[in-house]
Amino acid sequence: MKIRAAVLERMGAEPPYARSRPLAIRQVELAPPGPDEVLVKIAAAGLCHSDLSVINGDRPRPMPMALGHEAAGIVEALGPGVRDLSVGDHVVVVFVPSCGHCAPCAEGRPALCEPGAAANGAGTLLSGERRLADEDGRPLNHHLGCSVFAEYATVSRRSLVKVDKAVPLDEAALFGCAVLTGVGAVVNTAKVSAGASTAVIGLGGVGLAAVLGAHAAGARQIVAIDLSDAKLEEALRLGATHVVNAAAADAAEQVKALSDGGVEYAFEFAGAVRALDLAWRITRRGGSTVTAGLPPPGAAFALPAVSLVAEERTLRGSYIGTCVPSRDIPRFMALYRQGRLPVDKLLSGRLALDEINEGFDRLHEGQAVRQVVVF
Structure with missing residues (x-):
């Protein structure tokens, strides 16, 4: 399917980003989910310093890359083998997929998943596949298995946590990185x-x-x-x-x-x-x-x-945060709903995908805490 996404061709652009335009909003091709993968309709994606550190080159990643790693959305389609999610479920995207079998995962430390780290470094999903390509058919790298500055994302099931539908999705997005x-x-x-x-x-x-x-x-x-x-x-x-x-x-x-x-x-x-x-x-x-x-x-x-x-x-x-996301995101959301963890107060602005470069200027200049792109 054809979607709009924010694509970074090369690192090291100089601010102001409203002028240098490091992120190009392009029409790209998104493949359907393969085995143990899920197609998510992105509702909101947060702008984080980890994205900025790829743009400015502090955290080198393979290029070209569809950026974005903090988001929430709605399950649109399921790949073969996914039986514990349903179309219409609300999910938060987690930026380290956990295989469940390596030594750190077996020790209850999924944030240190070894295959997940290798896939993230290579710009692929946990399966080793890339599900994004530009209009010429050239593969695009995934940012931390997510690439959520986009209308839709195909991600590993191991990159998702099902969440309470009562939490607004623009606020739920922050639980995937800032809150965790x-x-x-x-x-x-x-x-x-x-x-x-x-x-x-x-x-x-x-x-x-x-x-x-x-x-x-x-x-x-x-x-x-x-x-x-x-x-x-x-x-x-x-x-x-x-x-x-x-x-x-x-x-x-x-x-x-x-x-x-x-x-x-x-x-x-x-x-x-x-x-x-x-x-x-x-x-x-x-x-x-x-x-x-x-x-x-x-x-x-x-x-x-x-x-x-x-x-x-x-x-x-x-x-x-040394988190087990499938355990901690629901716990933290419960505290949020009780008023004991007012995550909504971290939101400093909502913007359209076409405004994303200007949003990174505000982040770079310290003028914003957490902005979210809403779709």
């Missing part, structure tokens, strides 16, 4: 307990979702840290107890003064080594520093190794 990653880092990776002290560095959609998660977990202190005063104000509205501008020369000292020497849990979502260094410096003795930011592959972080032992410090990575 941010809330999951708090409740799964760090296991923040009620009464703990926390700090969140980098207040994009994922970082602000972590603020929501820390508030829902009952943290007594949530210090929000960013370069943008507007985002600091937003963090206060979402449950942060204190804010610190990261540009301040004494930012670390401010956090330590607020938290009696450092927080128990510091979370870094900026994807920058300087932000991770700040997170490490504001973590107290015996505390945990958790990073879910994705810096360029060549970035390196140096730390005083003795403090790992002498201060019993912990440094942990968190990918997709």
Whole structure:
């Protein structure tokens, strides 16, 4: 079938993207679902820094690629072997498909699925197939098995979670990346307990979702840290107890003064080594520093190794919030419906597919938290 999709031909375009137009809205050919695959009518797709890092070349991917990895939609058709979904079901797309059989999957860590990671790196679905082609028949790569900046997407069944139809699809889309990653880092990776002290560095959609998660977990202190005063104000509205501008020369000292020497849990979502260094410096003795930011592959972080032992410090990575999506998305949505996880407050704008380059300008300039393309 012929659909409209946002296609990235090459990485490294210079902003403003409204002028350089890295994403071309094209008519492409989408093949029907093969075995264990599903055709989804996309209702809403979120603009995320992970998409931006492909556009600017920080996260290299095979080109050309149909972009987009955070979305929700409606099941349109089922491939052979799919028996646990029905046409008309509402689903959230997850950007790492889990095979269910490799060592990480068997250990209950589907975010680390080895075949899923290999397929994502190759630009294919979990099956190894590509279901997209341009008008000349040239194959297009899939972005993280999703490619959801499009009217429809053919994806692996292992990339989908069925969700409650009561949740609006433009809000449900955020659960596939921002909420899984941010809330999951708090409740799964760090296991923040009620009464703990926390700090969140980098207040994009994922970082602000972590603020929501820390508030829902009952943290007594949530210090929000960013370069943008507007985002600091937003963090206060979402449950942060204190804010610190990261540009301040004494930012670390401010956090330590607020938290009696450092927080128990510091979370870094900026994807920058300087932000991770700040997170490490504001973590107290015996505390945990958790990073879910994705810096360029060549970035390196140096730390005083003795403090790992002498201060019993912990440094942990968190990918997709250490989540089991089929378990955690329904749980997080239940909290949302109870008013305990107001994910709808992360939405800062809705736009048409033709406006996507302008949307990435706003994201690049820090003027938006989570925008969604609606279809």
